[in-house]
Amino acid sequence: MSDDDNPGLKPGTRLVTAGRHAKARRGIVNPPVWRASTILFDSVAELRAATRKPHEGLFYGRRGTPTQWSLADALTELEPGAAGTVLYPSGVAAISAVLLSLLSPGDELLMVDSTYEPSRAICDGLLKRYGITTRYYDPMIGAGIADLIGDRTRVIFLESPGSLTFEVQDVPAITAAAKARGVTTVLDNTWATPLFFPAIAHGVDVSILACTKYIVGHSDVMMGSATAVPGLFETLRQASYALGHYVSPDDAYLAARGLRTLQVRLRQHEAGALAVARWLAEQPQVARVIHPALPGCPGHALWMRDFLGASGLFSIVLAGGDYAARAAMIDGLELFGIGFSWGGFESLALPVDPAAMRTATRWQTAGPMIRLHIGIEDPADLIADLKCGLARFESARG
Secondary structure: OOHHHOOOOOHHHHHHHOOOOHHHHOOOOOOOOOOOOOOOOOOHHHHHHHHHOOOOOOOOHHHOOHHHHHHHHHHHHOOOOOOEEEEEOOHHHHHHHHHHHHOOOOOEEEEEOOOOHHHHHHHHHHHHHOOOEEEEEOOOOHHHHHHOOOOOEEEEEEEOOOOOOOOOOOHHHHHHHHHHOOOEEEEEOOOOHHHHOOOHHHOOOEEEEOOOOOOOOOOOOOOEEEEEOOOHHHHHHHHHHHHOOOOOHHHHHHHHHHHHOHHHHHHHHHHHHHHHHHHHOOOOOEEEEEOOOOOOOOOHHHHHHHOOOOOOEEEEEEOOOOHHHHHHHHHOOOOEEOOOOOOOOOEEEEEEOHHHHOOOOOOOOOOOEEEEEOOOOOHHHHHHHHHHHHHHHHHHHO
16 A cells, blocks of 8 residues: 555644555565666667656656655645655755745745844845845744735745744735735745644645754754655756756665654654753743744744644743853853854754844844754753853852
């Protein structure tokens, strides 16, 4: 039985079965690693036949092998209503390639103001150079986005929850307004993944993942993906090939391996993060905990309505103090690494300062911020480590 034979499979089951087509694997549980550049044909006629349908089988290594196809198929099967998935060498590559595929000189992009910093850099640099205008909008605008859609608006980009500040957007309201005007919607769905937020079922046209994070899950592979509805998938695939994007079969194999355990890992991240976040909310050195699953986070009611779970990433605002006091807290942590990215099995603590990046909305806090990623360690050990860190912060704060 394949997933196509039983579309009613639960998401956790799909994570295990998706992309593992029985005829292709011939009894092997995991699709093997197919490495190839040149593909040989038995005749000129066979070569010409393949040239007419290059996406329907082995053609040239850059178009992929069964290893990459298996992962792409699995990601597609996690998004009911999707036509296909394109793989990219990083999450940023996915974002830039999708935007370049959908926008032309003279077009306008509506970009959420709480977006990932590299997404903003793409808009203010690369897209601007090509004559594409970006307008940033309030992440909490909801159906009011209709008032911003102009004659040149072609794409609305969402990120929910927002990067660093975790505003949860009203995705169904925004996508409905976009569809009424023929505008394409793109969502960075890395925080929740399709497991906790099936984006296309909520009206999104293109769902982007930084697979580097939770899909891979082990901090050792860079990869991005874009899963799209019919029509747009073909556009993204063609542009990706023209731009020369390629994901190695070894990396695709590792991402597929990580995908199989996504549900158990995400549930562990969720439980640990909630335990740590609730403890932090009770500490006098913490002015605010910004976690979509907790009351007080912008859009918490929308998270309750639309999401099936929460991941391990959230932010805290310290009560007063300065950057030196924040550094004193982070530098002495023993179980939290200091570094970019997240989604691996290990916990991370990163100093963040989102106020300087906002242009359409204002962001103010009572003290410096820290973004935490809670890994799959025992939350009691993480809390003990943070308790010592807060003591250092309080001492340095004076």
